[in-house]
Amino acid sequence: MAQRYEPKTALARFVHEFEETVIALLLGAMTIITFANVVLRYGFGTGLIWGLEMVTFLFAWLVLFGVSYAVKVTAHLGVDAVINLFSPPTRKLLALIAAAVCLVYASLVLKGAWDYWANFANLPQTTGRWFPTGFEEMKRSSYRGWYEVIDIPLPEWLRWIEPIMNEGEEYEKIPRFIPYAILPIGIGLLLFRFIQATVRLVKDEATSLIVSHEAEDDVEAVKHMNQGS
Template identity: 70%
Template sequence: MSSHHHKESMIGAFVSELEETFIALILGAMTLITFVNVVLRYGFNSGLIWGLEATSFLFAWLVLFGVSYAVKTTANLGVDAVLNVVSPRARRIMGLIAAAVCVIYAALLLKGAWDYWANFANLPQTTGRWFPTGFEEMKRTSYRSWYEVNDIPIPEILRFIEPLMNYGDAYEKIPRFIPYFILPFGALLLLIRFIQATIRIWTGVDESLIVSHEAEDDVDNVAHLNKED
């Protein structure tokens, strides 16, 4: 194995570890907030006012981040009844068509996600109905970074963004552009993962976008060996 491929594999392993850790942290945070809220509610007749909203945002991050990770690991479920009865060449062509449709879908999703998030981040939305043809001209009346969430108070560590995003005024709650950032970020990751999946199908590494049957094949092999014994 060349040093180049070795370096890529190390980087890939680091990115995968980072993604898995981030997903685990989101799950842990959701579980902890929900557990604390239940204890406070039934044990002390109290609760975290911002707990439900925080859990909702974390769940959105988990879903949108997890979708791209599922594409990366080929963990998406699908129906392969047709794929199993056609030739390998036809299977590859069908896989490429499906991957191309997914790339187009992810590109459209990224445009919509950016345009929605930009409205809260003092950034220009894109022009063009379907695909971006440029960026709109920004006016001061277009700035929306002062929009806040409903319940989550802003941590003191984030006060540095006030002169940058809120004209120096203090935030009482977290500005919406922070939790909403997962929209363009998750859509961008999804687009990248679909492009990578398309390349894997094109080069013959994978046959489709859905989960493989390697686990089922292993189970069948073990069952066959047990019968022979």
């Protein structure tokens, strides 16, 4: 079963509530936009041209927020049948090895996520093949902040970014660096949660990295229900 996460500091409580609020808002926005599009299409023969693209971006944000959140509350499913055959010290060692692999993986993906997003955000990409060793030198010709999405129009309250990111030129659609920002944000959160999980393992506050026994718990619940009836 997924553990109930109990933040211990004011900052941890703020981040925890912020994550849950953002996830709820993303789900709500996806539902509202999809419902509105269905009503407009079948009721009035029209629709939100930007609706599908917006829902796609919102879903991507939801997935990447959800991945790190599930690590925090140990909601990811895993198989530990073989691991449980070993003694507790060996299980802890294997868990620490798995944590190290996860940390390396998240670090590699974070580098790739930053480099991909930086290409659209007028920011330098990192040097180094596997891990960042510095930042590349930026040239005016390498700026890509003018790249736009396909359908989503730029709201008027975001016009202030035009002189900063597009040399004063008007955007017709929202620039890609805005929806793509979830890549370094989401993977950065994932790396942070893996670090937290590793610390819990070292302090013996947890026995596994992210394994949840939700499926087994559901089977047991159904079994007890059947026995009761």
